[in-house]
Amino acid sequence: MKFIKNITVALGLSVMALSGASAAGTAEHPLQVDWSFNGPLGKFDLAAAQRGWQVYKQVCSSCHGLKYFRFRNLADIGYDEAQIKAMAAEYEVAGEVDEYGDETVRSALPQDVFPAPFANDNAARSANGGALPPDLSLMIKARHDGANYMFSLLTGYGDAPAGFDLSEGMNYNPYFKGGQIAMVEPLAEGLVEYEDGTPATPEQMAKDVVQFLQYVAEPSLEARHEMGIKVLLFLLVLTILLYISMKIIWKPVKAGKNFYEK
Amino acid sequence: MAEWEVVKPKNKAVGWFEERLPVLSLVNNVVGPATPTPRNLNYFWNFGSLAGLMLVIQIISGVVLAMHYAATTGLAFDSVERIMRDVNYGWLIRYMHANGASFFFIAVYIHIFRGLYFGSYKAPREVLWMLGVVIFLLMMATAFMGYVLPWGQMSFWGATVITSLFSAIPVVGESIVQLLWGGFSVDNPTLNRFFSLHYLLPFVITGVVILHIWAKKISDSGNPLGIEVQSGADQIPFHPFYTIKDAFGAGVFFFILAAFIFFMPNALGHPDNYIPADSLVTPDSIVPEWYFLPFYAILRSVDFPLGIPGVIEILDAKLLGVIAMFASILVWLALPWLDTSKVRSGNFRPMFKWFFAFLVVDMFILMWLGAQKPEGNIPLYGKFATLYYFAYFFVVLPVLSRKEKTLPLPDSISSAVLKPAE
Numbered sequence: 035m036k037f038i039k040n041i042t043v044a045l046g047l048s049v050m051a052l053s054g055a056s057a058a059g060t061a062e063h064p065l066q067v068d069w070s071f072n073g074p075l076g077k078f079d080l081a082a083a084q085r086g087w088q089v090y091k092q093v094c095s096s097c098h099g100l101k102y103f104r105f106r107n108l109a110d111i112g113y114d115e116a117q118i119k120a121m122a123a124e125y126e127v128a129g130e131v132d133e134y135g136d137e138t139v140r141s142a143l144p145q146d147v148f149p150a151p152f153a154n155d156n157a158a159r160s161a162n163g164g165a166l167p168p169d170l171s172l173m174i175k176a177r178h179d180g181a182n183y184m185f186s187l188l189t190g191y192g193d194a195p196a197g198f199d200l201s202e203g204m205n206y207n208p209y210f211k212g213g214q215i216a217m218v219e220p221l222a223e224g225l226v227e228y229e230d231g232t233p234a235t236p237e238q239m240a241k242d243v244v245q246f247l248q249y250v251a252e253p254s255l256e257a258r259h260e261m262g263i264k265v266l267l268f269l270l271v272l273t274i275l276l277y278i279s280m281k282i283i284w285k286p287v288k289a290g291k292n293f294y295e296k
Numbered sequence: 297m298a299e300w301e302v303v304k305p306k307n308k309a310v311g312w313f314e315e316r317l318p319v320l321s322l323v324n325n326v327v328g329p330a331t332p333t334p335r336n337l338n339y340f341w342n343f344g345s346l347a348g349l350m351l352v353i354q355i356i357s358g359v360v361l362a363m364h365y366a367a368t369t370g371l372a373f374d375s376v377e378r379i380m381r382d383v384n385y386g387w388l389i390r391y392m393h394a395n396g397a398s399f400f401f402i403a404v405y406i407h408i409f410r411g412l413y414f415g416s417y418k419a420p421r422e423v424l425w426m427l428g429v430v431i432f433l434l435m436m437a438t439a440f441m442g443y444v445l446p447w448g449q450m451s452f453w454g455a456t457v458i459t460s461l462f463s464a465i466p467v468v469g470e471s472i473v474q475l476l477w478g479g480f481s482v483d484n485p486t487l488n489r490f491f492s493l494h495y496l497l498p499f500v501i502t503g504v505v506i507l508h509i510w511a512k513k514i515s516d517s518g519n520p521l522g523i524e525v526q527s528g529a530d531q532i533p534f535h536p537f538y539t540i541k542d543a544f545g546a547g548v549f550f551f552i553l554a555a556f557i558f559f560m561p562n563a564l565g566h567p568d569n570y571i572p573a574d575s576l577v578t579p580d581s582i583v584p585e586w587y588f589l590p591f592y593a594i595l596r597s598v599d600f601p602l603g604i605p606g607v608i609e610i611l612d613a614k615l616l617g618v619i620a621m622f623a624s625i626l627v628w629l630a631l632p633w634l635d636t637s638k639v640r641s642g643n644f645r646p647m648f649k650w651f652f653a654f655l656v657v658d659m660f661i662l663m664w665l666g667a668q669k670p671e672g673n674i675p676l677y678g679k680f681a682t683l684y685y686f687a688y689f690f691v692v693l694p695v696l697s698r699k700e701k702t703l704p705l706p707d708s709i710s711s712a713v714l715k716p717a718e
Contacts, residue, residue, distance in 0.1 A: 074558075074559050102374075102377050102381060107381075171377075172377075172570045172571075175562060175567060175570040176567050176568065176570035176571045177567055178567055180567065211580070251570075253380075253381055254380065254381075254387040254388075257387075258387065258388070258391075258558050258561070259558065259559070261388070261558060262554065262555075262557070262558025262559055263558075265554050265558060266551065266554055266555065266558070269547060269550055269551045269554055270551065272547050273544065273547030273548055273551060276540065276543050276544040276547050277544050277547075279540055279544075280540045280541055280543075280544045283536050283537065283540050284537060284540075284541075287335060287532050287537060290710075290714040292528055292529045292710075293528065293531070293532055293533060294332065294527075294528025294529070294531060295527065295528040295529060
């Protein structure tokens with residue numbers, strides 16, 4: 035029966051694509067923030083990314099996984115090896131099977147992936163009223179205008195306007211597709227106590243966690259920007275030299291020289 | 297075809313080899329000093345060699361990616377992320393390959409439309425042109441299958457929509473779809489065979505490119521005036537003149553490509569493809585890559601059956617749409633016989649010029665329409681744009697061939713481009 039269902043879905047879908055039924059909810063355009071990583075010279079704000087890591091660890095990680103993120107990656111946002119080892123050691127992960135064939139548990143090491151909050155999707159759904167909290171590793175790249183979108187979403191909660199049909203267990207958020215989201219407002223004044231003493235306003239926390247998640251989504255961003263400037267400069271000089279060479283080489287052609295007949 | 301000029305190397309060892317396998321002569325006669333080429337080629341003639349360079353870049357970057365990629369549904373997405381995060385310069389190679397595909401298409405589209413304007417499809421270059429159409433079709437198949445490999449949401453649903461199109465073919469349609477899928481839905485066997493074919497087809501393209509260049513050698517390059525070479529005065533050696541001009545063009549082209557790779561690597565992609573494929577969640581809208589959009593718009597615009605309403609239906613709407621989409625490219629094969637005007641170059645065809653310009657605009661309109669949700673007036677605009685597209689080939693060109701009063705052609709390339717001696 036599965037294949038019949040699959041074919042039906044596929045055909046229905048292509049018909050949909052062809053004939054044009056569409057039922058996507060609309061969402062408000064995200065607020066535009068001037069991020070440090072924007073632009074060709076953009077870099078991560080390491081202090082903010084570190085604060086963002088703290089927000090992720092203490093708030094987001096209770097529901098959202100980060101499956102492509104390993105503790106060793108923290109070196110890129112300014113932590114040293116000892117700090118990373120210590121931070122990893124706060125978590126437990128599955129170890130090797132022992133000599134009796136039993137499962138073991140050990141402290142996490144820098145090479146380990148950040149432990150997922152739930153054993154599997156079903157466990158995640160049942161703990162969250164049926165909604166599946168998505169993994170955040172690539173979230174910034176998986177949405178249009180991702181960084182601004184996430185900042186807007188995190189700070190965009192509010193009361194639904196009169197007449198808005200809010201479903202049971204949902205929260206109003208104009209930046210989310212359809213205007214309602216299962217996630218309750220995650221950030222509140224002073225929810226975390228920043229190690230560097232920065233006041234933890236919801237806006238500050240949202241900006242910081244976006245910095246951190248932008249790093250997780252695109253760890254190569256800084257290396258890419260640095261190399262890009264060099265490559266463009268090289269190509270610019272090369273292209274100018276090629277242009278000048280062309281002009282010199284083409285002189286006899288422009289002068290009308292006949293290369294084949296005297 | 298110009299005389300074949302044999303290279304006689306001074307070095308004895310090289311000479312010994314050259315006698316047995318004349319590689320140097322081959323290069324010399326295809327892109328070397330012994331390749332007489334019209335002296336008046338403009339920058340639109342750069343895009344052939346650029347497309348060739350892009351093919352090489354795609355093959356090299358693709359081979360490296362294949363060393364790290366796992367073509368199985370459970371690992372494909374993860375292996376791509378591993379390339380992005382843990383493989384040395386993996387991000388660079390992957391962004392080169394992804395943006396390289398787009399720039400390959402940019403080069404090829406400009407190359408094709410240069411041919412359309414300057415009449416490159418006319419005698420004696422019909423076979424050269426048709427081989428080019430074959431290359432384009434192979435490129436589309438390769439690019440489509442390549443986009444499936446990361447196994448993101450757009451990969452999966454794009455593959456589902458496009459492969460399902462074949463089910464519109466009567467009698468054998470369902471069997472073809474099952475063959476493409478390797479089962480009863482887009483799944484692991486589909487991914488596996490797409491990977492295999494995605495690796496194979498570029499080498500098939502390379503083979504057809506060799507034939508394409510061979511045919512070019514036989515009929516020689518066309519030129520913006522569209523008149524035949526008459527004497528040596530009309531020509532210059534390919535090397536060094538066009539090698540340096542192509543190199544300069546490549547510098548400009550790669551500068552723009554590098555700007556995309558390093559500063560907006562995902563601008564031409566779709567964010568949904570950073571979500572792992574999920575057969576239970578349909579994306580809001582399934583949009584193909586930009587280079588397929590004009591043809592996708594034609595597919596969607598033909599949503600009516602062929603026949604007399606209420607009396608007879610010859611072709612159902614879905615099949616007619618699929619036929620229209622394929623016909624929109626296959627019609628290029630018939631161009632040499634649709635446009636019989638003796639004048640090749642659009643420069644000397646005052647009416648053709650306008651219809652051609654509008655065809656270019658029409659392609660951009662179709663591209664835009666293909667990206668829109670088919671709501672409101674979009675399907676209607678699509679029908680007009682599709683109508684013009686086909687009218688250009690089936691009505692405008694044949695009629696203009698007979699009716700258009702063309703401008704007088706110059707006597708020769710040299711007399712047209714060289715200032716008279718003082």
